[in-house]
Amino acid sequence: EVQLVESGGGLVKPGGSLRLSCAASGFIFNTYSMNWVRQAPGGGPEWVSSINSNSVYIYYADSVKGRFIISRDNAKNTVYLQLNSLRAEDTAIYYCARSASSMDVWGKGTTVTVSS
Amino acid sequence: SALTQPASVSGSPGQSITVSCTGISSGDGSYNLVSWYQQHPGKAPKLLIYVGSRRPSGVSNRFSGSESGNTASLTISGLQAEDEADYYCCSYVDNSGWVFGGGTKLTVL
Numbered sequence: 001e002v003q004l005v006e007s008g009g010g011l012v013k014p015g016g017s018l019r020l021s022c023a024a025s026g027f028i029f030n031t032y033s034m035n036w037v038r039q040a041p042g043g044g045p046e047w048v049s050s051i052n053s054n055s056v057y058i059y060y061a062d063s064v065k066g067r068f069i070i071s072r073d074n075a076k077n078t079v080y081l082q083l084n085s086l087r088a089e090d091t092a093i094y095y096c097a098r099s100a101s102s103m104d105v106w107g108k109g110t111t112v113t114v115s116s
Numbered sequence: 117s118a119l120t121q122p123a124s125v126s127g128s129p130g131q132s133i134t135v136s137c138t139g140i141s142s143g144d145g146s147y148n149l150v151s152w153y154q155q156h157p158g159k160a161p162k163l164l165i166y167v168g169s170r171r172p173s174g175v176s177n178r179f180s181g182s183e184s185g186n187t188a189s190l191t192i193s194g195l196q197a198e199d200e201a202d203y204y205c206c207s208y209v210d211n212s213g214w215v216f217g218g219g220t221k222l223t224v225l
Contacts, residue, residue: 035214037161044204045153045161047214059213095160102151102166103206103214109160 002026002105004096009110012086020081020110022096030054030074033099036081038092039109046092049081050099064090086114119205119217126223132193135220137205141186147215149208150188152181156201164203165190192222200224 008020022034036048049070050059058070069082079096091114097103120138127133140147150168153161163172165181168188178193188207192199205217 037214044202044219045155045206045216047206047216050213059211061213099214101149102163103161104163104166104172106160106162 004098004105004107006094006096006107006110009094009112011113011115013116014087014114016086016114018083018086018112020083020094020096020112022079022081022107024077024079024098027098027105029077033057034070034072034079035097035099035103036068036070036079037095037097037103037106038090038112039095040089040092043092045095048094051079083112086112088114090114118215119207121203121205121217121220123218124221124223126225127192127195128225129195129197131195132191133195133222135190135192135203135205135222137188137190137217138186139217140183140188140205140207147207147209150181150183151206152179152188152190153204153206154199154201155204161204195224197224 003025005023012018033052035050037045038048039045051070067085072079093109093111095106095109097106118139125133152165154164155161164179168183169181180191182189203220
């Protein structure tokens with residue numbers, strides 16, 4: 001079964017850091033680009049970052065550029081998102097999704113809450 | 117959002133509805149790979165349509181997608197109560213990433 005499982009979310013103070021992980025299974029991980037998408041309470045999905053299969057092409061949304069870092073370990077079938085300098089507006093459910101011509105497989109998400 | 121959707125649409129069971137998504141044509145071809153997602157409360161988005169009009173296996177043929185000019189459309193035929201959800205269009209922007217529409221809430225009357 002194709003599956004993505006996110007972990008690492010939690011409550012963090014403004015200015016703090018967090019590292020999210022997304023473990024993939026059931027498909028050939030190193031042939032897909034991977035993405036992080038977040039959804040703030042009551043809002044729609046917002047794409048955050050993408051990394052291609054060999055980590056050569058990496059993109060970020062302007063809202064997180066310079067603060068978040070995406071990476072992947074193909075040996076561990078895992079993609080990561082390092083969240084730094086967190087702000088209240090980063091509070092959201094963070095989903096990882098694999099992509100080819102669309103984001104076709106999504107995890108269930110992990111919740112990040114930024115609050116003092 | 118660079119992609120504009122109506123905030124809400126509604127229809128009765130058995131009817132058809134269409135959700136529009138405007139802004140898919142940037143003029144330089146950088147917007148492409150339009151997809152549509154369905155999201156029920158508390159759940160992750162689910163892919164309904166990709167590359168404008170293709171349906172993943174397992175998605176009902178009551179869902180169809182099309183594109184014309186600057187607008188993509190999602191049509192749901194034979195509305196069912198379980199179709200009540202939020203719907204989002206999404207497009208890939210070359211050398212940039214993905215952009216989502218603001219979402220449309222479908223109410224089945």
